[in-house]
Amino acid sequence: MKIAVAVSGGGDSFASLLALGEAGHEILALHGLFLQEPDGKAIAGLMQACTRLGVPLHCLDLADDFERLVAAPFAAEYLAGRTPNPCARCNAAIKFGLLLDRALSFGAEALATGHYAAGGEHPVYGWALSRGADPVKDQSYFLALVPRERLCRAIFPLAAALKAEVRSDLAGRGEVPPVPEESQEICFVPGDDYRAFLAGRVAELPEGGPAVLPDGRQLGRHHGLWRYTIGQRRGLGLAHTEPLYVLEKDVARNTLVVAPLAALQTDCFTASEVNLLVDPALWPDTLFVQTRYRERAKPARVECSGNEFSVVFAEQQVRPAAGQVAAVYDAQGVVLAGAIITESQPIS
Numbered sequence: 001m002k003i004a005v006a007v008s009g010g011g012d013s014f015a016s017l018l019a020l021g022e023a024g025h026e027i028l029a030l031h032g033l034f035l036q037e038p039d040g041k042a043i044a045g046l047m048q049a050c051t052r053l054g055v056p057l058h059c060l061d062l063a064d065d066f067e068r069l070v071a072a073p074f075a076a077e078y079l080a081g082r083t084p085n086p087c088a089r090c091n092a093a094i095k096f097g098l099l100l101d102r103a104l105s106f107g108a109e110a111l112a113t114g115h116y117a118a119g120g121e122h123p124v125y126g127w128a129l130s131r132g133a134d135p136v137k138d139q140s141y142f143l144a145l146v147p148r149e150r151l152c153r154a155i156f157p158l159a160a161a162l163k164a165e166v167r168s169d170l171a172g173r174g175e176v177p178p179v180p181e182e183s184q185e186i187c188f189v190p191g192d193d194y195r196a197f198l199a200g201r202v203a204e205l206p207e208g209g210p211a212v213l214p215d216g217r218q219l220g221r222h223h224g225l226w227r228y229t230i231g232q233r234r235g236l237g238l239a240h241t242e243p244l245y246v247l248e249k250d251v252a253r254n255t256l257v258v259a260p261l262a263a264l265q266t267d268c269f270t271a272s273e274v275n276l277l278v279d280p281a282l283w284p285d286t287l288f289v290q291t292r293y294r295e296r297a298k299p300a301r302v303e304c305s306g307n308e309f310s311v312v313f314a315e316q317q318v319r320p321a322a323g324q325v326a327a328v329y330d331a332q333g334v335v336l337a338g339a340i341i342t343e344s345q346p347i348s
Contacts, residue, residue, distance in 0.1 A: 002026045003155060004103035005112045006095060007057075009042035009179035012114030014049070015166045016157040018175065020112055021053060028056045028106060032099050034066040034090075035188055045178025060102055062094060069093040071188050075198055078226050079206065081251040082323030085142075086186055088338070092145040092275075100153060110155045115139045118159035119151060122334060125278045127152050131333035137163045141293055144327035144338025148277045195227050209254035211238055214247065214263060222256035225249045230321035231264060247319075265316040271326045271339035272308045278336045280304050288329045289313070291320035291341060297329045302337075309339055319344040 003020055007013045007029045020027050029050050037043060043059060050057040070090045077084035095113060103111045116132035117140040129151050132138045143151065158166060170177065189197045199205060211222045219238045222228065228236075232246040238258060245264055248257035269291075288297035289311050299314040311326065320326070320341050328336040 001110065002028075002108050003110050003112050004028050004030050004106060004108035006030050006032065006099055006103075006114075007046060008114075009046050009177060010114070011167060011170055011177040011180065012116075012158060012163075014114075014175070014177040015161075015170055016112050016114045017053070017055065018170075019157040020155070021055065027112075028058065028108065030099060030103060030106075030111075031057065031059045032062045032066075032094065033059060034062055034070075034094065036063070042179050049178055058102075058106065060099070062098055065098055066090070066094060066188075069097075074188075075201060077323050078194065078198060079202070081225055081249040083229050083321035084323045085325045086188075087142045088145045088325045091143055092147070092150075096143075096146045096150040096154060100150060104153075110153050112155040112157055114158055115143065115156050116158050116161070116163065117143055117156050119154050119156055124282055125334065129277055129335040131329075131335075132156070132158065133160045134162045140333070140335050141290055141325065141327045144277070144325055144335050145273075145275050145340075147275060151277070198226055206254065209256070211236070211256040211258055213240075214257060214259050219244075219258065225251060225254065225256060228256060231318055261318075264319045266313075266319045266344045267316050268310065268312045269320055269326070269341055269344035270308060270310050271341050274304065274307050274309055274337060274339040276304075276337050278334070280337075283328075283336055284330050286331055287336070288331065290327045290329065291317075291324055297327070302328055304337075308342075309337070 003025050005017045005020060005027055007017055017029060031046055046057055070086050074084050074086045100111045116134050116137040118130040118132055122128035129140055129143060131140045186192055205226060206224050208221050208223045210218050211220045212218045219240060228246050230246055233243060236244055238244055242260040244258040245261055247259040247263055250257060287300055287302050289300040290297035298317060301312045303310050322341050322343060324341050325338055326341050327338045330336060
């Protein structure tokens with residue numbers, strides 16, 4: 001099988017490249033240039049490694065596409081009061097969008113990545129995306145927006161691997177990834193500081209305004225709604241009898257609504273831009289929904305209607321932020337659908 005491997009230079013994609021080559025596949029490496037690489041270390045290291053391994057390397061300039069499809073929408077979403085998930089958008093638009101297209105143009109039958117996720121035939125669903133074996137590193141949540149026909153072309157060599165095992169295996173074989181440092185959570189945001197990122201690219205950011213309780217009582221002022229996220233507690237600088245959390249960002253009135261933790265509880269929300277990975281007619285009765293990367297999926301009822309679905313949790317949860325991804329799973333960890341959260345509602 002001829003397989004293209006998306007390589008960043010990091011350990012996970014490098015381990016995937018080695019595994020597929022040792023399995024006897026005909027492989028080629030694709031390195032997407034999404035950002036400026038001022039020192040050129042990643043490209044130089046990949047060229048040296050691929051030459052040693054006898055693997056063709058193609059470096060693809062996708063910087064303008066990345067800016068248009070990922071970075072610019074990320075900034076716009078924050079300024080609109082939402083909390084976007086750029087990694088999920090990147091997987092759908094860039095990695096399994098433009099990069100997969102380029103892989104197919106080179107004659108590859110599939111695109112492999114270093115994601116900790118699994119894909120394969122399911123006895124009921126047909127081809128299905130599932131959680132990877134590493135419960136801490138599993139990245140299926142970030143793949144929930146990728147269309148099914150695209151994921152069917154995906155190969156995940158690390159599906160059954162644990163992150164610690166991948167590192168130790170590379171070290172034991174004397175293989176050093178071209179870029180041995182771990183990548184940051186959002187690759188284009190230095191230090192994962194989205195506030196500094198926005199301040200560096202937007203000339204005139206919205207100014208501060210009132211910070212109020214749900215009943216309208218003003219407690220102080222905020223420093224620009226783009227600096228806050230739903231559920232945030234630290235850094236509010238507001239005095240009250242109870243700890244306060246961000247409940248809502250009212251962009252129209254430039255007002256930050258804060259409240260004690262109890263006010264953040266909800267049991268339902270709606271989502272749009274639904275990406276169905278399994279026909280809802282095949283969904284089991286018991287479903288689980290995940291609304292943040294580092295959290296467990298919770299039991300819920302999900303009703304689909306066109307390009308939207310509504311979710312009602314079995315128990316109250318902390319309100320999810322608009323703009324984040326909602327991923328629907330079955331009890332075995334198969335991803336049934338993904339969508340973008342639009343609004344959370346009061347307790348039903």
